Amino acid sequence: MRWRDPDTLDLFDDFVPVDPVVRFDPVDVRSATLRDSISRAVAATLDSAGAAGLGREEIAARLTDWTGEPVSRAMVNAYASQGRRDHTISFARGIGLSAVTGDPRLFQLGAEAFGHIVVPKRFAHWVRVGQAAEAKAKISRTYEKELRAAKGAGL
Incomplete structure (x- = not known):
C-alpha cells in the first residue's frame, strides 16, 4: 500500500460528474395530466428566465420575432396557466420558448415520457x-x- 500525505487533497476523491441531462425538478412539474405538466413546465421556464432578468414581456417579443407570429404577454401567461386548458403551448412555440430562454428542459419533459433523454x-x-x-x-x-x-x- 502506498503512503499518502493526509494533508494533500486528492482532486478526484469527491469528483462527481455533472449530469449532462437538464431536467425540471419533478416536484415543479408533477401533475395529474400531461397538459397540466406542460403548463407547469412553461411556468417554471418563465420563472427561471425571470430570475435571470428576462421578463415575460421580453419573452413574448422574442417569441414573436422567433416564430414570425404575434405572441402577447397574455398568451405567454396563458401557456403557463393550468386553468387555461384551451391554451396549451404548441410544439413550434415550445421550440421558440426554449430558443429564446436557452432552456431545453421542456423537451426533456417530453423525451422522458417515452424513455429518451435530451443531451x-x-x-x-x-x-x-x-x-x-x-x-x-x-x-x-x-x-x-x-x-x-x-x-x-x-x-
Missing part, C-alpha cells in the same frame, strides 16, 4: 461511442459462441 450536441460522439461499445460487445459474444460451437463440432 447537448457536444455529447453526440460519446453517445455513438456507447452505441459502438454495445455493438462490439454483442459481436464479441456472438463470435465466442460460434467459436465454441465450431470447436465442439471438431472443426
Whole structure:
C-alpha cells in the first residue's frame, strides 16, 4: 500500500460528474395530466428566465420575432396557466420558448415520457461511442459462441 500525505487533497476523491441531462425538478412539474405538466413546465421556464432578468414581456417579443407570429404577454401567461386548458403551448412555440430562454428542459419533459433523454450536441460522439461499445460487445459474444460451437463440432 502506498503512503499518502493526509494533508494533500486528492482532486478526484469527491469528483462527481455533472449530469449532462437538464431536467425540471419533478416536484415543479408533477401533475395529474400531461397538459397540466406542460403548463407547469412553461411556468417554471418563465420563472427561471425571470430570475435571470428576462421578463415575460421580453419573452413574448422574442417569441414573436422567433416564430414570425404575434405572441402577447397574455398568451405567454396563458401557456403557463393550468386553468387555461384551451391554451396549451404548441410544439413550434415550445421550440421558440426554449430558443429564446436557452432552456431545453421542456423537451426533456417530453423525451422522458417515452424513455429518451435530451443531451447537448457536444455529447453526440460519446453517445455513438456507447452505441459502438454495445455493438462490439454483442459481436464479441456472438463470435465466442460460434467459436465454441465450431470447436465442439471438431472443426
